[in-house]
Amino acid sequence: NEIKIFSPATVANVSCGFDVLGFCLDNIGDEMIIKKTPQKGIRITKIEGYDLPLNPLENVAGVSALALLEEAKPNFGFEIEIYKKIKPGSGIGSSSASASGSVFAINELLGKPYNTHQLTAFAMKGEALASGAEHADNIAPALFGGFTLVKSCNPISILKLPTPAALYATIIHPEIEIKTRHARSILPDQIPLKTAITQWANVGSLVHALHTNNYQLLSSALQDVVIEPYRKTLIPHFDTVKKQTLRIGALGCGISGSGPSVFALSEGLEMAKNVEKVMRDIYFRAGITFTTYVSKIN
């Protein structure tokens, strides 16, 4: 009648795959406790860590849980406690962790009536509250794990991609806030055909690289000619971080989701830690407060 879960942080877009690619981090995430109650509906009784609304209609975990209940129609309800570790607005899937955590846990307590694709659809209702658009590129990796590709949102179709064993992510979160809504509003409606060709060649190559453990191909595919040129203007020292992490041997470096976090991928833990040091030095010298993470992709 009660379940405690870990709901992981995720990196969306992965450079070339805006709104379709994402991966799941192993050691960063929220904790949630969900209890069955005789009273129908959803109550959020506690949120620790960050100041977020308890009203389920204003909270992504509540909205996604209500979407599930509307369909399942149980004659009981649920209480949710959220121990938030992922800072909202940090660009590593804070809202998706809440939105997917509540539906995953409730599904377990109901005896798993829904599959992971159906849970993705419920969680997207919550995510839409945060970003103003329904996209599943953080939710899919949070629920499926590893690397995922959102083939389609309507109907929901998610592909789980393999993860090369030695792949590690380094993340730096500079303490500035970027709202996904705003980061989406500055993007162009249309892109030149030539730019699109480069981008989809990279997405295809990246997927192939994951399937074949080809780190060199992965590295050359980790480029974003569509979104990054616009959004990098919102992130201080982005170009320096990218240049210096690539120079010491990172496979790629880009904006995590809609930012401000920046991610890099490396082959091996040692390189990932070297990349972390380079990132920290840049923001330290710039006088910007930051948090860093190194994680396996899982």
Ligand code: HSE
């Ligand atoms: N794909 C989304 C974006 C992820 O970049 O706007 C952020 O939630």
